[in-house]
Amino acid sequence: MDFTFNEEQLALRDSVSRFLMNEAAPELLREIWETGGGRAPELRAKFAQQGVTALSVPEAYGGLGLADVDWALITEELGYYAIPDSLADTVYVATGLLCAVPEAESLRAQWLPGIAAGTARVSIEHPVNPWVADAHLADLVLAFRTEADGILELHALAGAGLARSAIGSIDGSRRLSVLAQQPLDASTRLLRGEAARTIAEATLDRATVAVAGQLVGLAQRMLDLSVDYAAQRKQFGRPIGSFQAVKHHLADVVTRIEFARPVLYRAALALQRNERDRAALVSHAKLACAEAAWTAARKGIQVHGASGYTWEVDLQMFMKRAWVLDAAWGDRGFHKARLGEALLRDDAPLGPAATLY
Amino acid sequence: MDLDFTPQQQAFRAEARAWLHDHIPTAPLKSYDTREGFEQHRAWEAKLAEGGYSSVTWPKELGGRGANLIDWLIFEEEYHAIDAPMRVNQNGILLLGPTLMEFGTVEQKARFLPRMARCDDMWAQGWSEPNAGSDMANIASKAVRDGDEYVINGQKIWSTRAVFANWLFGLFRSDPQSVRHHGLSYLLVPLDAKGITIRPIVALNGKQAFAEVFFDDVRVSIANRIGEEGQGWNVAMATAGFERGLLLRSPARFQRTAQRLVELYRRHQASADRDPSIREGVLKAWMDAEAYNLASYYTVGRLLKGGRIGAEASTNKIFWSELDLQMHETAIRILGPRAELIDDPEVRDWLEGFLFAQAGPIYAGSNEIQRNIIAERVLGLPKS
Numbered sequence: 001m002d003f004t005f006n007e008e009q010l011a012l013r014d015s016v017s018r019f020l021m022n023e024a025a026p027e028l029l030r031e032i033w034e035t036g037g038g039r040a041p042e043l044r045a046k047f048a049q050q051g052v053t054a055l056s057v058p059e060a061y062g063g064l065g066l067a068d069v070d071w072a073l074i075t076e077e078l079g080y081y082a083i084p085d086s087l088a089d090t091v092y093v094a095t096g097l098l099c100a101v102p103e104a105e106s107l108r109a110q111w112l113p114g115i116a117a118g119t120a121r122v123s124i125e126h127p128v129n130p131w132v133a134d135a136h137l138a139d140l141v142l143a144f145r146t147e148a149d150g151i152l153e154l155h156a157l158a159g160a161g162l163a164r165s166a167i168g169s170i171d172g173s174r175r176l177s178v179l180a181q182q183p184l185d186a187s188t189r190l191l192r193g194e195a196a197r198t199i200a201e202a203t204l205d206r207a208t209v210a211v212a213g214q215l216v217g218l219a220q221r222m223l224d225l226s227v228d229y230a231a232q233r234k235q236f237g238r239p240i241g242s243f244q245a246v247k248h249h250l251a252d253v254v255t256r257i258e259f260a261r262p263v264l265y266r267a268a269l270a271l272q273r274n275e276r277d278r279a280a281l282v283s284h285a286k287l288a289c290a291e292a293a294w295t296a297a298r299k300g301i302q303v304h305g306a307s308g309y310t311w312e313v314d315l316q317m318f319m320k321r322a323w324v325l326d327a328a329w330g331d332r333g334f335h336k337a338r339l340g341e342a343l344l345r346d347d348a349p350l351g352p353a354a355t356l357y
Numbered sequence: 358m359d360l361d362f363t364p365q366q367q368a369f370r371a372e373a374r375a376w377l378h379d380h381i382p383t384a385p386l387k388s389y390d391t392r393e394g395f396e397q398h399r400a401w402e403a404k405l406a407e408g409g410y411s412s413v414t415w416p417k418e419l420g421g422r423g424a425n426l427i428d429w430l431i432f433e434e435e436y437h438a439i440d441a442p443m444r445v446n447q448n449g450i451l452l453l454g455p456t457l458m459e460f461g462t463v464e465q466k467a468r469f470l471p472r473m474a475r476c477d478d479m480w481a482q483g484w485s486e487p488n489a490g491s492d493m494a495n496i497a498s499k500a501v502r503d504g505d506e507y508v509i510n511g512q513k514i515w516s517t518r519a520v521f522a523n524w525l526f527g528l529f530r531s532d533p534q535s536v537r538h539h540g541l542s543y544l545l546v547p548l549d550a551k552g553i554t555i556r557p558i559v560a561l562n563g564k565q566a567f568a569e570v571f572f573d574d575v576r577v578s579i580a581n582r583i584g585e586e587g588q589g590w591n592v593a594m595a596t597a598g599f600e601r602g603l604l605l606r607s608p609a610r611f612q613r614t615a616q617r618l619v620e621l622y623r624r625h626q627a628s629a630d631r632d633p634s635i636r637e638g639v640l641k642a643w644m645d646a647e648a649y650n651l652a653s654y655y656t657v658g659r660l661l662k663g664g665r666i667g668a669e670a671s672t673n674k675i676f677w678s679e680l681d682l683q684m685h686e687t688a689i690r691i692l693g694p695r696a697e698l699i700d701d702p703e704v705r706d707w708l709e710g711f712l713f714a715q716a717g718p719i720y721a722g723s724n725e726i727q728r729n730i731i732a733e734r735v736l737g738l739p740k741s
Contacts, residue, residue, distance in 0.1 A: 247732030
């Protein structure tokens with residue numbers, strides 16, 4: 001029993017963090033938000049140079065083959081810096097999906113080296129998301145689609161052949177597409193029925209952990225921004241951070257973050273080991289991290305005062321990312337329903353010694 | 358990261374489970390805030406000590422079994438899973454014990470700790486005073502040095518367990534000229550000493566959970582001082598850290614309560630679901646109890662690798678006290694109009710727990726104080 005990260009995991013996290021601190025500064029984020037494209041190709045290239053795009057690609061395809069627990073730490077950094085890219089979807093979630101499907105051998109050979117090199121973008125269509133993020137840029141779309149007969153299928157669609165329109169998001173670096181109307185035929189089908197459902201659930205859980213990690217990273221960033229602001233902003237001749245009411249807002253955010261992180265890490269391990277309670281642990285992580293992020297946003301804007309309601313402060317970019325990720329890969333209703341179901345089963349693991357075993 | 362228990366840990370769990378199963382009192386004990394219940398609890402804890410389970414993390418020679426913190430978490434899981442009695446001497450074992458371990462002399466450890474482990478001595482807290490509750494540096498009770506004794510005069514209040522305990526630990530002003538947290542000394546006082554008067558205070562549950570303690574020329578030996586004269590504040594802050602931090606409230610206790618809450622909800626689901634927020638409350642209780650458990654294992658992992666628990670202990674205190682309150686509020690709402698029936702067997706424990714949970718955000722340093730500590734010592738914000 002050792003619920004800690006090892007030195008290599010922490011060193012990798014720290015190096016990604018240093019890289020993002022330099023390459024994804026708020027000034028760059030703002031530029032990308034304001035110039036309309038929503039993406040910075042040169043940033044993607046730098047990610048590739050740094051090896052970030054190769055982290056979870058198996059070594060046989062030119063990657064590092066990192067596991068889910070390692071990734072939980074990395075996703076916190078992606079959130080902390082609110083990187084203007086749906087990087088996790090391609091290099092973590094889609095990679096995991098391709099690796100899990102035995103029938104996808106030729107797709108792996110075709111796409112994984114490009115993912116590792118940072119040249120290929122993959123988007124995922126899933127029933128829990130009404131819109132597909134970044135599909136307008138995708139070279140490949142992996143689409144879970146419920147067919148007219150009610151049976152779930154997984155299709156691999158070449159991006160070039162798709163009609164895609166990019167819908168704007170309140171998050172200025174995010175673009176969404178509706179693909180669902182486009183009819184599919186058997187020529188693109190990878191899986192059908194039970195096999196597709198199993199992969200769809202695993203994909204949902206992997207993506208949810210990635211989002212949860214980003215949410216807790218966002219919460220930490222909003223806390224740090226708010227603390228900096230509270231320490232330098234003066235009212236009544238004193239820093240507002242000396243006022244108890246302001247302190248208490250920020251202390252509440254600390255507490256929410258402290259008690260969300262271990263839940264995230266536990267969920268990542270459940271995913272990695274494909275444990276029996278995986279779904280409940282993942283939903284718990286998403287709910288805990290979303291609560292931390294939304295608390296950080298609400299308290300953060302309060303601490304920033306009227307400035308918090310302006311476009312100029314950096315806080316807004318992190319707040320908006322947190323707001324949209326709250327409903328990505330299953331909104332709170334979805335995850336509460338899923339958790340509630342697990343909790344009220346007759347054989348639900350409850351009580352001391354039931355959840356760590 | 359590896360969350361599998363080792364064969365040794367599993368063996369310890371099995372051993373503890375078997376022992377508890379064989380020795381658990383057959384009928385529930387009376388409240389330890391009554392004379393009869395207090396003696397029942399004392400007998401139970403003596404039995405626990407005989408089995409070597411009174412304080413598993415203490416060294417063997419002081420009455421423990423030298424177990425590490427993961428074993429402690431395991432033991433607590435087994436203890437609460439079987440609904441073993443609440444620990445009546447937690448002031449001693451959880452607060453004073455670790456303080457003596459860190460600051461006590463060899464003689465003090467040998468003199469007090471084995472007796473504490475067996476519950477030969479029962480300890481009361483002597484922190485608060487009428488004008489020094491959350492503002493604890495405002496302590497006025499004096500301990501004036503006279504040869505190799507201190508002469509104590511003053512008053513303590515909210516002294517948990519003082520009605521039935523035989524010893525008290527607390528802070529006294531040993532330098533009459535000093536102010537705030539300077540000039541305080543940490544003293545151990547026998548409650549049968551001449552000049553002590555104890556006046557019980559009746560708590561919300563109608564029982565004598567705490568008391569006022571009056572000192573009138575009470576003499577104690579300087580051998581009863583922990584740490585240096587005038588350094589009591591630093592010693593006490595360490596104790597407060599234990600209290601807020603990991604050790605006062607093991608996660609198993611809240612997991613067990615969350616489990617009982619889920620069972621209560623399932624028994625009454627038809628009526629409970631008329632208020633949709635009740636189901637949400639049950640879910641939240643379970644999630645937060647699990648989060649508290651995971652956070653405890655996560656903290657223990659860092660402590661075992663040489664880390665120290667610091668001001669983060671304050672987030673623990675806020676989290677478990679609010680969790681305890683939220684769980685009991687939800688139970689009371691599930692019970693609806695029946696919740697006031699104090700003699701109803703299904704209601705009684707929830708109602709008792711609900712009343713006690715009201716104190717959680719107040720004792721061990723109010724949650725407002727904890728939030729100040731987090732803001733100032735974790736976030737580095739300026740003092741008020």
